[in-house]
Amino acid sequence: MLSGFFVGAEKQMQYAILGGGILGLTAALRLAERGMRVTVFEKETAVGGLTSGFLVGDVWLERFYHHIFRSDRAITRLIDEMGLSDRLAWSRPLTSVLRGGQAYQLDSPSSLLRFPPLRAHERIRMAAGMAILRYLPSPGILEGRVAASWIRRWMGRGPYELVWQPLLNSKFGPLSEQIALPWFWGRLHDRSAELGYLRGGFQLLYARLADCIRERGGQLRLGTEVTGVVPEPDGRLAVSTATGKEMFDGVISTLPTRLTCRLTPALPAQYRARYDWGNAYGAHCLILALDRRLTESYWININDPGYPFIALVEHTNYQDLEQYGGRHLVYLGNYRAMNDPLFDLSEDSVRAEFLPYLKRINPRFEPSWVTESWMFKAPYAQPIVTTEYRSHIPPFETPIPGLYVANMFQVYPHDRGQNYSVDLAERLVSKIGANRR
Ligand SMILES: Cc1cc2nc3c(=O)[nH]c(=O)nc-3n(C[C@H](O)[C@H](O)[C@H](O)COP(=O)(O)OP(=O)(O)OC[C@H]3O[C@@H](n4cnc5c(N)ncnc54)[C@H](O)[C@@H]3O)c2cc1C
Secondary structure, X not given: OOOOOOOOOOOOOEEEEEOOOHHHHHHHHHHHHOOOEEEEEEOOOOOOXXXXXXXXXXEEEEOOOOOEEOOOHHHHHHHHHOOOHHHEEEEOOOEEEEEOOEEEEOXXXXXXXXXXXXXXXXXXXXXXXXHHHHHOOOOHHHOOOEHHHHHHHHOOHHHHHHHHHHHHHHHHHHHHHHEEHHHHHHHHHHOOOOEEEEOOOOHHHHHHHHHHHHHOOOEEEEOOOEEEEEEOOOOOEEEEEOOEEEEEOEEEEOOOHHHHHHHOOOOOHHHHHHHOOOOEEEEEEEEEEEOXXXXXXXXXXXXXXXXOOOEEEEHHHOOOHHHHOXXXXXXXXXXXXXXXXXXXXXXXXXXXXXXXXXXXXXXXXXXXXXXXXXXXXXXXXXXOOEOOHHHHOOOOEOOOOOEEEOOHHHOOOOOOOHHHHHHHHHHHHHHHHHHHO
């Protein structure tokens, strides 16, 4: 990947990268490959951001369920480049929808045509509507339209109420009626039934990226929160942390634009008015280790009302449970407003609230099946992509020379995903290269 277009410049440029998720690490690697000196600042003590893992026995498991799709070419290439492609396993695990207390498979055209909660003509209409979006090569003509009304009109009320409304509600709450149709296009267009997982955990990729950055002279400051970015009179940028102030020729912030605005008081009011905008939900996951299998599916969307979680993801119905010491691993996931009381509850309280609902899904379930549990939460995990969202996506360049923003809030109309963060990072570094040339 070494293009060399920065090498040989009169001095070695110094870049700070704020955030050690996939976007920050990819950007740091690509800059380092081009001869830049990079320092990654990450507030957590490990790299990986929203995809980071924790050890279950001696194997990494993501704090929030993760897999990739066949269309995720940028991340697949990166996995290959990092020498991990032998660990990337593809398969078609069972994905279902919970309706009327029962889990029904819904992960292919044939399962849709057999999907019992819908009547025959509703299934055909839903399949036709999905095909239109899936095979539409680009979403340009859908811009400005709302997903919910398009689905009701083209797929019909039954499919909307039974399948899509619960999905939109669970991700976007009261704004679900305003979600942009191009984002919904992305969900159908980009996704494959075959899913890819990095055996041993995606954390292996992040550790390898961190090693490659260090081998190229880059630094990773873990457990170091950035508290300010200030342009200095000499044209450089000062990055502040609890340990002091460091000077850089350029800064790439991979933080949500909202947070970059808070850290950078010098960003002008006009910029803030346009880009310090919109809402995001936080993510919450309770992970259970069970002594036996809970369901048959990898993924169950909870489309029945009244449940305190929106998805049940039984990871070990997808990945071999032996690697986790025979533990059956189940995620109970949620997206909620960042001030939702769920984020303040203790793990014991969340367990007490969630576990009774597992009996509805599998009547044989007993709390004694649970041998261990973990709980994770993250802010700014799901951008709320309403129809105005597009006009509030910032460009890479900011009005402050040398300060760039690149974050998962810019990947619209695609749904956020590691692949799109890799792609953004690579495009940004090419752009910085082109500007310098
Ligand atoms: C529940 C859930 C499920 C998902 N499922 C999938 C999936 O199946 N497949 C997939 O590909 N993607 C999935 N994603 C999305 C994926 O996790 C993200 O797209 C990806 O991790 C974004 O990476 P990023 O580097 O852009 O941002 P982040 O991972 O958010 O990285 C930003 C980093 O900045 C750090 N930071 C924040 N503030 C500061 C500060 N002041 N100073 C220093 N550091 C700071 C954060 O700690 C974080 O590490 C999922 C996300 C969630 C929440």
